[in-house]
Amino acid sequence: MSLAGWIAGLALAAQQAPPALDPDLPPPAPNPAVWWSPEIPRPSSEIEPLHGRRLGRREEPVPIANGVDPLLYRLWGLQPLQNQLVRRGEMVLEVWARPSRGVRQAVIRVTTRRDGRAFVQARAGLGCCTPEIDRRVDINAELPSEQIPALKALSGDAMWGQPRDVTVDYGDGSVSPVCLDGVAWDITLLVAGQARHLRRACDDAEVGSIARALGLALNAAVGRDARFDAVFPRGADVSRQQAAYDQLIAAGGQLKPAANARPQPPAVPLPSEDEPEADAPAATPPTSQPVS
Template identity: 65%
Template sequence: MSGLTGVIAGLALAAQQAPPPPDPAAWWSPKVQRPSSEVEPLYGRRLGKAERPIPIDHGVEPLLYRLWGLQPLQSQVLRKGELILEVWARPAGDVRQAVTRLTLRDDGRAFVQARAGLGCCAPEIARRVDINAELDRASAETLRSVAADPVWSQPRSVIVDYGGGAVSALCVDGVSWDVTLLIPGQARQLRRACDDAEVGSIARILTTALGPTIGRDPRFDAIFPRGADFSRQAGAYAALIQSGGRLIPGQTSPPPAATLPPPPSPAAPEAAPRP
């Protein structure tokens, strides 16, 4: 009996010495650890009083970005000399999707954030694959030249006219693409169906985006059997132009906006890099 009494006394003492339950309010005010630049290249930026968000109408809502583990493109704040190139790939007849975002900062550093996953059948993005990495200097310089590419003067959406009339593309095989370029104060969007000539018109941009991304995770690579090789599509576009064909604006395509400014200049050598 004395043993049982001792056990009960010990439990009572332990209960008295147990730490108090955590304050529920602390759940909503945790310390936020600063993410690395690979995860969030533009972390902590806010619009100034005289600044306004850049209008972006590419069909991706801010909350959808959160599901993919990305900051919404609509909330990204760019400084002079910076840009973001974002590419969404949607294979026809498949629930797999992929998004690749390249960010060039004013200190000369560039980063890739890429995601792949299943875009249906679950409340979240199922089987999500995340890639967050810094790009090498050569890839950063290639990215810097993207803003000067004449592709941004093309209509947002197009129809292929092979010379005998225009025919809207119907994607039953292949990949359709949504491409967005963001620079300070401006955004450009291009949408291309899976027709080879359509895709070939933006082949350089797709290679720039996927080139430094492919090879970092085989699960991501599996969505792109040809990797960053768009030579077939580029050839189809060249053949279209040589044969007298053309790309004409789609029915819902707005007129091209004003010409983009020159590409950003390299950062000054004395610019202090940020973590």
């Protein structure tokens, strides 16, 4: 190469090189379009156990009527229950705890899948005073295998045949549910094609009628974060409420439908087992430590 050609090449390279940044000037602003096109990583099963599912051709969404708006779920960092697609052999149990005094609230969601794995997502926080859920505590973890059989058996429990809203008849008349000092509970069971919702005020006999579900949900969540456990000083112990319900029944009392009791949402038909399913979630390897 001639000297003239070499010099011309250097000049061309200098023209194509980006200009040097002036250290006295601020860096150039990033392209704002990049903000709206990020790479979204696939969440782990601990965070979203039913991620990526879509309705098949003959599948219908299950009506959910537990009083929780889809946007409220997102404030708590949870996928709306209305969006969860549960298939045969699977179950979602959801429990909301609302103390009558104070603004601390908690929600526990337990999901069992057909692949034999189960997961808990739990949240606690302050449900007032700021637009977001303040001091929110998040728990996302896979459950040990020994907890799964009792959870799977829960869908056949007789409690789901109880009225959605109740009053307590102690044998000498009904008492309207007034929660003055305690915790009111909303529990929802979602299985393939159907959902059931029960609301119980803080009367021990009322709460005792759903004690089995409460105990299993609490047992899945407590012991993982001390801040969450502080919301439930008795942990997963619901023996007092269970005893109160047992005594009510033994004394001839009962739970009666409340005057404003609402019907359960209707079931939807299930496709045949031969119907192909859309977008079943790919299994993710279990983690050695809970994700929180």
